Amino acid sequence: MKTVLSSLTDVELQKFIMDLGEPKFRAAQIRDWLSRGAPDFSVMKNIPNTLREKLDTVAQTLPVKIVKKLQSSDGETTKFLLELNDCEQIECVLMRTTYGNSVCVSSQAGCAMGCKFCASTLLGLKRNLTVDEIYSQILVAQWELRSALSDDKQIHANGDPNNNDVSHIVVMGTGEPLQNTENVIGFIERANKDMNIGWRRITVSTCGIVPGIYDLIKWGRPINLAISLHAPVDELRSTIMPINNKYKIAEVLQAADEFTKLHNRQLMIEYILLGKKDENGETVLYNCTPEYAEQLSKLLAGKNCMVNLIPWNAVDERDFASPSGNAVHRFQDILIKNGIHCRIRRERGTDIGSACGQLRLNNKKD
Numbered sequence: 001m002k003t004v005l006s007s008l009t010d011v012e013l014q015k016f017i018m019d020l021g022e023p024k025f026r027a028a029q030i031r032d033w034l035s036r037g038a039p040d041f042s043v044m045k046n047i048p049n050t051l052r053e054k055l056d057t058v059a060q061t062l063p064v065k066i067v068k069k070l071q072s073s074d075g076e077t078t079k080f081l082l083e084l085n086d087c088e089q090i091e092c093v094l095m096r097t098t099y100g101n102s103v104c105v106s107s108q109a110g111c112a113m114g115c116k117f118c119a120s121t122l123l124g125l126k127r128n129l130t131v132d133e134i135y136s137q138i139l140v141a142q143w144e145l146r147s148a149l150s151d152d153k154q155i156h157a158n159g160d161p162n163n164n165d166v167s168h169i170v171v172m173g174t175g176e177p178l179q180n181t182e183n184v185i186g187f188i189e190r191a192n193k194d195m196n197i198g199w200r201r202i203t204v205s206t207c208g209i210v211p212g213i214y215d216l217i218k219w220g221r222p223i224n225l226a227i228s229l230h231a232p233v234d235e236l237r238s239t240i241m242p243i244n245n246k247y248k249i250a251e252v253l254q255a256a257d258e259f260t261k262l263h264n265r266q267l268m269i270e271y272i273l274l275g276k277k278d279e280n281g282e283t284v285l286y287n288c289t290p291e292y293a294e295q296l297s298k299l300l301a302g303k304n305c306m307v308n309l310i311p312w313n314a315v316d317e318r319d320f321a322s323p324s325g326n327a328v329h330r331f332q333d334i335l336i337k338n339g340i341h342c343r344i345r346r347e348r349g350t351d352i353g354s355a356c357g358q359l360r361l362n363n364k365k366d
């Protein structure tokens, strides 16, 4: 098995290079390439060919390799399907926005949570990702951002807020981050230290693992917390999110309140708007009727929160339908009338493959 160089400490990397009979300073040169997300050794232009070839036989730069890369037609979104060393696959998404470059990373290969609208859980949970595997997703994105630049611009990009670096992270890809809390925390600490990404630019999204939220409180870093709520009442939520049978809405919001008050942060609430087909093939609203909008308003009244409304993205294997634009706006209007901050999440990269987890699912079926 090849050694993954990005997983080595500086001392370990030096030893590895010197054991190959090479001078110590090569380790620093290679480290520089690794920190930029170099996908392989062929790009390391200041390393002699002979060493690059030698490295290629015994080592790899990252613990992931790109299987597929899809670019949206507007150039704003790049979606990666990545393969891990045990052949499990994960997805990550790079989004170029007006406020910076944001990467959505996966924390697990697959997911055990069983949310009824989600493609990521259809093949179950395979395993937790390591710190290095999660971190390598932002390195892949970083390389993508920088590879378009000349060497000169790469140097000047450092320190410039409008530069081509990853600036924001959301742990919202495949998996439930708070089922892999230790490695997610390790990843965030590393992204903050090694990539200088501020706590307030990092968001962890959970389906509502209450003990995990308290673990984040104990950890004490002022990151952002997002709760995938998707329903204002337990009866409805339990039909689409099995985790609600274990942790009820009130308990989840209590823990989330404690987190956000501790750090004086605005809580993010994720709400997917789902429809269903009736027996006549007509779409009827499932969790986004006007009554549910009123109930959601009551539930969130007085909270410092922002509701992200996400019109459902079709997943063939899932038995839901997209609500009409009118229904989406009516739901939003009721929240606004009741004083709840909310926005409809802009759909990104719809031309490059759909919902979270679907790229991986389709590839497994091929």
Ligand code: SF4
Pocket: 111, 112, 113, 114, 115, 118, 119, 120, 121, 173, 174, 175, 176, 207, 228
């Ligand atoms: S929505 Fe998130 S927690 Fe639920 S099954 Fe999908 S990946 Fe898992």
